[in-house]
Amino acid sequence: MHFTVLQIILLTLLAFIKHIDYYGIPMLFVNYPVFWGLFTGIIMGDVQTGLLVGGTVQLMSLGVAGFGGSSVPDYGTTAIIATAFGVSMGKSAGLAIGLPVGMLGVQLDVIVKILNGFVAKKAKSYADAREFKKMNAVTWLGPIFFGLSAAIPVFISVTLGQSAVNFILQVMPKWFMSGLTIAGEMLPAVGIAMLLNYMPTGKLVNYLLIGFFLAAFLKVPIIGAAIIGFAAAFSTYKQAEKEGQARAAADAANVTSGIGEDE
Amino acid sequence: MNKKNQKDVYGPIVTKKDLHKANYRWLMSVETYNYETQQGASVAYALSPILRKIYKNDDDYVEALDNHFQYYNTQPWLAAIVLGACVAMEEKQGLAAKTAINDFKVGTMGPLAGIGDSLLMTMIPTIMGSIAAYMALQNNPFGILLWGVLIAIIFFLRMHCFEFGYRQGSKIITEYGDKINYLTEAASVLGITVVGSLIGSVISVTSPLKFQFGKVSMQIQPMLDKILPQMIPALLVLLAYKLLKSKKLSMTWVILLFIVIAMFGAAFGFLK
Incomplete structure (x- = not known):
């Protein structure tokens, strides 16, 4: 399955926009697969596959939402990749490529949230140094990191195809991958503990x-x-x-x- | 309400336009999400132009910004209402209200997250998502369109939350006075109950450990579940709480410690 240069650019851009939308700007289609499948279908010129794949992934993801900072699989990215490949290879083959990449979203999400720790610190230190313009500017690294965390996997998938995705997944040490998954599940505990530290927990x-x-x-x-x-x-x-x-x-x-x- | 009254609601410093703009700046909400201060940097980003107007002096401005750079985490759509109210407090009382503002923000985090996450982020996507998905599977985009309309309506409402919060906020301060203290106390009760339920549901770490006694193998997790369901999450929160409370470790180190525990847990197979 080969994509044209224009398709590769548009799909990568779509994934970038998707994730910036997901985390706030402007938080309309919050990574809901049915929308991103449809948008991919429009780019690929096959709305029917977009609806079919988007609907399938939407049902898979029902009830999945990241609360309190927990990381969840990136089903929006799954929908984009599965639709893009599904147009010529069929829904199942598309999902076979899209799902592992979507699962990878958990680890990427954790990495971005760790990187954002540095962004927030930098913004605050600019504020303390009275460089207010820089303070506002550096904040924009956050959305860019989140955007890239979806755009890069989609770009790699559509340029290199299935074999590359499988190769990357095999080369990563297993403990590192599942370690990041477990970290994503454990770290909300720290957030909750911080919240409790701010509240009158002892009294209540x-x-x-x-x-x-x-x-x-x-x-x-x-x-x-x-x-x-x-x-x-x-x-x-x-x-x-x-x-x-x-x-x-x-x-x-x-x-x-x-x-x-x-x- | 007549026009004059409407106008009196805003000012003397903050205008309706400032607040309207803040709605758009607050779209930054979760984009800076990190494990230390969560959405803190986004709050500072959203409020910075308004704070600049309120605090002409650089020192005061930085102090106010630092107050908002602190830990903040809740459902961002509803948070805009609280932040609008904070602007009202900030405008009327300035840095004198610094602690009160943070208490108010922190106190409303739990309830807003509880309502927002369950209603806005779970119920709507579940209902609208299944309708849209089933119709899409039949090659019918109408369900998606319907959901899109709802999303547009919610977006329109969201873009007025700062003004709404500001108006309610000034009212709370000017008319209700000490009722706000009772409200904060009540909100803490609601918040802590919701946080308690988060501990029991959001964190899903289990242990796949197995003990082998001759031919009998015994799994650890079912035993733990019999003693106390969600025991590992509860212990993790307790550990983090104690470490943060003792102030021996900063938030960053606690996070690193947890990541290391997770990696070891994965490598040696005692966590899943």
Whole structure:
């Protein structure tokens, strides 16, 4: 399967745009495969394959979303590659190339988030050095890194084809690949721990246990835990308001008696 | 509401146009995502023009920026409302409100992530995604179009979140006074409950370890699950929490430590 130079440029660009969109600018098609399959289909001049592959990958990815900084497979990239190859090779062959590259997205995502640590530090140090223009400019490295993390795999796949993808996957040491996957699953723990450090965790540890119990034992989804949390928050608010009013009333009483003594 | 009232809502420094622009700058949201400060650098990027207007003095400006460079992580669409409210606080009280602003931001992170991630990032894509996918499989793009329209509507609403948050924010400060304290306390309760459920669901590390006693092999994970489901994630959070709390290790070192543990876990097969 050979692609024209124009197709290679457009597909690489599409992947670049896809990932910048995914992480915020402007976060419309959030890596949803059904859209990216369709867009690839339009580039390849075969909308039907785009719909078929995009729809298939969309169903595979249902319920997959990266929360709290966790990394998930890049099904959008899978849709682009699988559609591009699927046009002439058929859906299954396309998916056979697209899926491993999509899985690679987890590792690439972790690498970009590590690199972004340096970007954020640099931006802050520019701010401290009062170089405000540079502070704003360096921030743009973030979206560029994310864009490249999808554009490079797509570029390699469409220029070198299936054998190259398999070769790269074989050459990488296995512990490194699965190590990055595990790191991607473990690192949200650090983010959550940081969050807990900022919150009054010591005072409210009972609610932490309730939330954990709901998810770990009862497998309640986040929205369910949020409902229980909201119920608890409601009574907390009422309680705090009551105490606040009582305090205010007591203060008022003190003030009046104070005035009385003055006279 | 008449026109004059509407106009009084903004200012004296921050205009409606500034806030409208901030919506677009906040699109940077997750683009700088990193394991140390998460979306902190994007918050600074989004607010920098407004902060420059509020703080004419370079020292004050840098202090305000540094406040926003700190750890921040939540669902970015809803975060815009909170950041809009922060602008209102910042404009009225300046650096005196520095701690209050950060507390407010941190306190609302959990609830916003809980609502946003489940409703906006899971429910809509699941429902619209399955409709769009099934229709696409029948060579019918109508489902995608329908989802596209919903995306456009949400985008339009998103691009007004800063103004909305600012208006609510000034109201909260001027009219409700100490109610904000009760709200923060209540929000912390909601937030911590949601964070607790995140520990029990988001981190999915398990151990594939097996013990061999003669012919009997025993797997470790089912045993751990019987004692406490999600035990390894809970222990990981506890470890990170203790390390960060003790301030012996910075966030960066804790992250590196976790990556090293993950690599060893993969190489020697005690983590999966």
